[in-house]
Amino acid sequence: MDKPLYRRVLVKISGEALCGEGGVFDFGVIRRVAGVLLRCSKLGVQVGVVVGAGNIWRGGRSDGMTDRSRADHMGMLATMLNCLALADCLEDAGADVRVQASIDMRAVAEPYARLRAIRHLEKGRIVIFGCGLGIPFISTDTAAVHRGMEIGADIILLAKNVDGVYDDDPNVNPQAKKYDFLSPHDFLRQNLAAMDATAASLSLDSRVPVLLFALRDPENIIRAVCGEAVGTIVRKEN
Secondary structure, three states: OOOOOOOEEEEEEOHHHHHOOOOOOOHHHHHHHHHHHHHHHHOOOEEEEEEOOOOOOOOOOOOOOOOHHHHHHHHHHHHHHHHHHHHHHHHHOOOOEEEEEOOOOOOOOEEOOHHHHHHHHHOOOEEEEEOOOOOOOOOHHHHHHHHHHHOOOOEEEEEEOOOOEEOOOOOOOOOOOEEOEEOHHHHHHOOOOOOOHHHHHHHHOOOOOEEEEEOOOOHHHHHHHOOOOOOEEEOOOO
């Protein structure tokens, strides 16, 4: 039986990973992700989730847009589409779910409140955080690290399209080296792109580790929660 290593986790789900091969939404992928998150919850792990929106709209996108702040707000709203899709699949699987949004949209989600979110987690509910931090120029990677720190997560799991951090683009350079461990300082010094630099900078102020791994196999979430060696861990050296 799986034995979790962590009591409370914050999982960042990449929007691109949710689209699979099925266009904007691949509900087969979303249901598999939901099933794994529910299994984590049933193991007694308190699960918070931040969802990106790269399958719909990327913050900072400039095609046809002149106002970066407005473009970023469009990205925040796009995250809510993914949040509601994931919430629906979780509830269909039998999970108790709450969606909280950093932008006021009470008809579809609770307003974000740290203590309320923690209370939901303590009651075994899966909490999905939408709209990033609710301010422009901030990525959902940064929102994940920030929310993870706020809720007292033991680890922040960044589930992406790549299986870790490399010293070069592995899609271009087959000789690219994958790291098992990096300090936030080394991540920033080498100007690596697997995680937003602001998120890495924020992790410098925290002892909460950040684990980057591939969502291609959703079972990696369970493996990560149980302490198996997947992906690349970014944390301050002792």
